[in-house]
Amino acid sequence: MQFSGLKRKKLSLIGDHRGASYPHSLQFYLQPPSENISLAEFENLAVERLKLLKIVENLGVSYVKGSEQYQSKLENEIRKLKFSYRESSEDEFEARRKDHISHFILRLAYCQSEDLRRWLIQQEMDLFRFRFSILPPDKVQGFLKDSHLQFETISKEEKELHFQNIIDSSIPLSGNKYELEAVYKVPFADALDLFRGRKVYLEHGFAFVPHQDIVSIILNDFRAKLSKALALTARSLPSVQSDERLQPLLNHLSHSYVGQDYNAQANMGKISLDQLDSLAVKSFPLCMRQLHKALREHHHLRHGGRMQYGLFLKGIGLTLEQALQFWKLEFIKGKVDTDKFDKGYAYNIRHSYGKEGKRTDYTPFSCMKIILTNPPSQGDYHGCPFRHSDPELLKQRLQSSKISQTGINQILDYIKGTHYQLACQKFFDLTHNVEDGMFSLNHPNQYFFESQKLLNGGREVRKEPSQPEVSQTKQSVQKTSNSTSSLPSSLDSTLEMDMEGLEGYFSEPF
Amino acid sequence: MEAFDPAELPELLKLYYRRLFPYSQYYRWLNYGGVVKNYFQHREFSFTLKDDIYIRYQSFNNQSEMEKEIQKLNPYKIDIGAVYSHRPIQHNTVKLGAFQAQEKELVFDIDMTDYDDVRRCCSSADICSKCWTLMTMAIHIIDRALKEDFGFKHCLWVYSGRRGVHCWVCDETVRKLSSAVRSGIVEYLSLVKGGEDMKKKVHLSPKIHPFIRKSINIVEKYFEEYALLGQDILENKENWNKILMLVPESLHAELQQGFQKFHNSVQRWEHLKQVVSTYRKSVRNEKFGQHIDWEIMLQYCFPRLDINVSKGINHLLKSPFSVHPKTGRISVPIDLQKVDQFDPFTVPTISQICHELDMVSSNEDDGDKENEAEPDTKRRTRDYKKTSLAPYVRSFEQFLEELDKSRKGELLRKSDAQRDF
Ligand SMILES: [Zn+2]
Numbered sequence: 055m056q057f058s059g060l061k062r063k064k065l066s067l068i069g070d071h072r073g074a075s076y077p078h079s080l081q082f083y084l085q086p087p088s089e090n091i092s093l094a095e096f097e098n099l100a101v102e103r104l105k106l107l108k109i110v111e112n113l114g115v116s117y118v119k120g121s122e123q124y125q126s127k128l129e130n131e132i133r134k135l136k137f138s139y140r141e142s143s144e145d146e147f148e149a150r151r152k153d154h155i156s157h158f159i160l161r162l163a164y165c166q167s168e169d170l171r172r173w174l175i176q177q178e179m180d181l182f183r184f185r186f187s188i189l190p191p192d193k194v195q196g197f198l199k200d201s202h203l204q205f206e207t208i209s210k211e212e213k214e215l216h217f218q219n220i221i222d223s224s225i226p227l228s229g230n231k232y233e234l235e236a237v238y239k240v241p242f243a244d245a246l247d248l249f250r251g252r253k254v255y256l257e258h259g260f261a262f263v264p265h266q267d268i269v270s271i272i273l274n275d276f277r278a279k280l281s282k283a284l285a286l287t288a289r290s291l292p293s294v295q296s297d298e299r300l301q302p303l304l305n306h307l308s309h310s311y312v313g314q315d316y317n318a319q320a321n322m323g324k325i326s327l328d329q330l331d332s333l334a335v336k337s338f339p340l341c342m343r344q345l346h347k348a349l350r351e352h353h354h355l356r357h358g359g360r361m362q363y364g365l366f367l368k369g370i371g372l373t374l375e376q377a378l379q380f381w382k383l384e385f386i387k388g389k390v391d392t393d394k395f396d397k398g399y400a401y402n403i404r405h406s407y408g409k410e411g412k413r414t415d416y417t418p419f420s421c422m423k424i425i426l427t428n429p430p431s432q433g434d435y436h437g438c439p440f441r442h443s444d445p446e447l448l449k450q451r452l453q454s455s456k457i458s459q460t461g462i463n464q465i466l467d468y469i470k471g472t473h474y475q476l477a478c479q480k481f482f483d484l485t486h487n488v489e490d491g492m493f494s495l496n497h498p499n500q501y502f503f504e505s506q507k508l509l510n511g512g513r514e515v516r517k518e519p520s521q522p523e524v525s526q527t528k529q530s531v532q533k534t535s536n537s538t539s540s541l542p543s544s545l546d547s548t549l550e551m552d553m554e555g556l557e558g559y560f561s562e563p564f
Numbered sequence: 565m566e567a568f569d570p571a572e573l574p575e576l577l578k579l580y581y582r583r584l585f586p587y588s589q590y591y592r593w594l595n596y597g598g599v600v601k602n603y604f605q606h607r608e609f610s611f612t613l614k615d616d617i618y619i620r621y622q623s624f625n626n627q628s629e630m631e632k633e634i635q636k637l638n639p640y641k642i643d644i645g646a647v648y649s650h651r652p653i654q655h656n657t658v659k660l661g662a663f664q665a666q667e668k669e670l671v672f673d674i675d676m677t678d679y680d681d682v683r684r685c686c687s688s689a690d691i692c693s694k695c696w697t698l699m700t701m702a703i704h705i706i707d708r709a710l711k712e713d714f715g716f717k718h719c720l721w722v723y724s725g726r727r728g729v730h731c732w733v734c735d736e737t738v739r740k741l742s743s744a745v746r747s748g749i750v751e752y753l754s755l756v757k758g759g760e761d762m763k764k765k766v767h768l769s770p771k772i773h774p775f776i777r778k779s780i781n782i783v784e785k786y787f788e789e790y791a792l793l794g795q796d797i798l799e800n801k802e803n804w805n806k807i808l809m810l811v812p813e814s815l816h817a818e819l820q821q822g823f824q825k826f827h828n829s830v831q832r833w834e835h836l837k838q839v840v841s842t843y844r845k846s847v848r849n850e851k852f853g854q855h856i857d858w859e860i861m862l863q864y865c866f867p868r869l870d871i872n873v874s875k876g877i878n879h880l881l882k883s884p885f886s887v888h889p890k891t892g893r894i895s896v897p898i899d900l901q902k903v904d905q906f907d908p909f910t911v912p913t914i915s916q917i918c919h920e921l922d923m924v925s926s927n928e929d930d931g932d933k934e935n936e937a938e939p940d941t942k943r944r945t946r947d948y949k950k951t952s953l954a955p956y957v958r959s960f961e962q963f964l965e966e967l968d969k970s971r972k973g974e975l976l977r978k979s980d981a982q983r984d985f
Contacts, residue, residue: 258713433760435760
């Protein structure tokens with residue numbers, strides 16, 4: 055990307071031309087923007103889109119996606135931020151242009167690591183899903199055509215033949231509605247999000263998708279294209295990073311919004327192994343207490359548990375040597391002998407500290423990761439107790455933690471509403487005797503640090519993180535947007551500079 | 565029959581790899597007709613040697629190189645990994661990040677230890693003919709879905725040598741699937757969910773997806789014989805209490821009463837079915853609770869897959885015809901026509917087939933001297949046929965013939981398509 059000293063070029067797109075460049079309020083982002091924009095606008099657009107995506111993420115945590123509340127709140131927020139969202143008669147050119155350019159800027163900031171890419175793809179998909187859901191039915195075909203998406207429909211006879219199977223596969227579909235809807239036949243892999251939850255009928259490698267579910271197929275395509283594009287962008291990134299003015303901005307954008315990764319080196323070695331049992335009772339979140347207890351009892355944990363617990367311990371400050379000692383002492387009490395431990399498990403522990411293989415320094419798992427990925431199965435003790443336990447068992451466990459009946463009921467209510475993090479936070483508040491809302495919980499290691507902070511009377515076991523902590527409440531969104539004012543001075547928004555050839559960084563879009 | 569003694573394993577392995585291992589069929593499988601350049605050459609093998617020495621990233625230029633290396637190392641265990649972008653043996657010389665796993669069969673691993681909460685006869689690594697039915701049901705359920713629902717054709721089922729089964733789906737399109745789609749397939753095929761802290765592991769919604777319905781049809785064929793008679797899951801209070809945990813509390817009193825009145829699991833199950841069917845009518849519009857009996861059946865019988873084995877393209881899995889170092893049994897392919905008759909305890913051990921070979925060889929030595937003049941490979945083709953490994957190699961060959969047929973069909977289709985232009 056280049057900056058020139060020229061003054062910002064005024065846009066001269068008007069009338070038909072403007073309409074033609076963005077025919078719909080949502081887009082597949084197939085073409086990168088070709089116009090020049092100022093650095094100030096670049097920064098501004100990026101920050102606005104991040105705000106939008108952060109809102110998308112927060113609403114998705116607090117409400118059921120697609121529910122009435124979710125839809126109306128999201129629509130409100132998009133309107134406030136002046137992004138495009140609804141096909142309407144009024145001129146939406148500016149809003150669509152903003153949507154277009156800001157999307158591509160974020161690709162630059164969020165292509166750098168797998169975690170960042172996953173986050174961006176998730177939020178962009180949710181945003182797309184929302185926009186598609188409010189697209190008027192008569193505009194759908196036009197949008198599909200403009201985005202080069204065409205699907206084969208099945209004949210009336212075939213539709214009748216599969217009637218029962220298709221109805222049984224789609225929870226909300228009724229017989230009457232079926233009569234009216236088109237059914238598409240697509241290769242099963244294109245319907246990943248449908249078939250993996252058994253929400254579509256599969257036969258001989260094809261998914262039979264009723265029109266009401268077609269958004270899944272489109273999103274699948276959207277994700278595939280975005281994911282490929284991000285990989286390509288990442289390859290051209292070194293040239294972006296060599297630009298001194300742009301690089302800090304991009305880094306700042308990507309860091310401040312995904313949140314603390316709790317892989318801080320600052321705490322290393324500040325905990326001794328014999329403290330662990332008492333720390334577990336006082337300051338571990340329930341998921342880690344459970345793993346600690348299972349490990350002490352069975353002298354073993356399966357892979358998922360070792361990852362979740364091992365990285366947590368690393369995050370609270372266990373050094374590699376301590377970790378090796380800790381796991382070994384426990385495992386050799388069970389069925390594993392020293393030799394087997396040294397040959398197998400020790401490698402994995404060194405690996406998680408970035409000392410083997412690809413030398414990736416693994417970061418502790420966040421709540422979202424624990425809640426959403428790799429659910430526990432037979433023999434496993436990992437996962438989120440608020441998400442992956444029988445309510446009855448959880449109740450017993452809470453009672454044994456001496457939590458009041460009212461407290462337990464509040465926690466169970468959160469769980470019913472699928473607010474697992476809020477349930478865990480309530481558990482924190484109740485076990486630490488504090489008023490609610492002191493912080494917003496999104497990471498087991500955050501739980502630990504907040505607890506230690508309280509118990510040690512404000513003296514933290516760790517140093518302050520260099521980045522302002524970001525979490526999932528709106529309050530914290532504000533916190534971060536304030537922090538953008540402290541950008542390096544070379545990126546001060548008063549600086550008027552043009553950037554040319556934005557598209558140059560998206561070599562071969564998709 | 566010759567009992568297996570692990571101490572003899574090194575000697576037995578030498579004989580096995582020299583004269584019995586079906587190299588040519590094995591190469592024919594992994595070479596996939598030589599259609600894709602370097603497909604075999606870029607395949608990772610890994611060996612476990614004596615004393616748990618584990619070597620990864622082995623690869624071979626051709627069948628004879630593979631034979632020589634295996635005969636030199638005499639591995640206790642052979643694992644097969646992915647087809648990589650480069651020869652795995654050279655993985656250290658390739659620029660970091662460029663060495664990538666590209667393709668692999670879709671594999672499944674079903675292990676009896678994952679059923680410990682629902683089998684009464686054995687636990688952990690032990691199996692018996694009673695609980696083996698769990699594997700039989702698993703094969704029927706997964707194989708049907710892979711073929712009828714996903715349209716896959718070439719599923720090779722293999723006995724792991726100890727306590728479970730593996731499946732290798734080898735279709736050309738399947739080998740190219742992304743990790744995300746592989747995970748999706750496992751999710752589609754999974755019904756039993758939750759770890760040690762979840763007692764009720766199967767929840768069905770009122771509408772039953774065709775996959776679940778067809779799976780239940782399979783379970784129903786085995787349920788009485790396996791669960792009610794074999795495992796006797798309602799035999800006494802201790803056991804039926806485990807089942808009550810899976811039923812709404814409001815029904816416990818009525819069920820308890822009946823359980824005490826009746827004399828065996830079959831009668832008690834009938835009673836339970838009646839009680840839940842009355843209950844079903846009272847919760848017609850509820851989200852859950854419509855299919856309590858099916859939920860119990862599935863929790864006790866439905867296959868439990870290890871998603872981590874299936875989703876990663878670079879995940880290694882024990883190779884067919886490898887030996888299990890603890891039991892000495894060969895990982896043999898399972899003939900899908902005879903799944904119900906498959907008995908893990910009659911699968912030949914390495915001692916058994918080596919002994920069989922010795923017997924024939926010593927008989928032949930008496931008159932037949934032409935053996936010596938024959939090339940090694942030719943003699944070996946005959947050698948395995950003299951042992952009880954023969955029928956398993958035969959069924960492996962049938963699998964390979966089907967693969968060949970598909971490949972030829974595909975080539976024909978492509979050339980036809982070209983002619984159209
Ligand atoms: Zn058994």
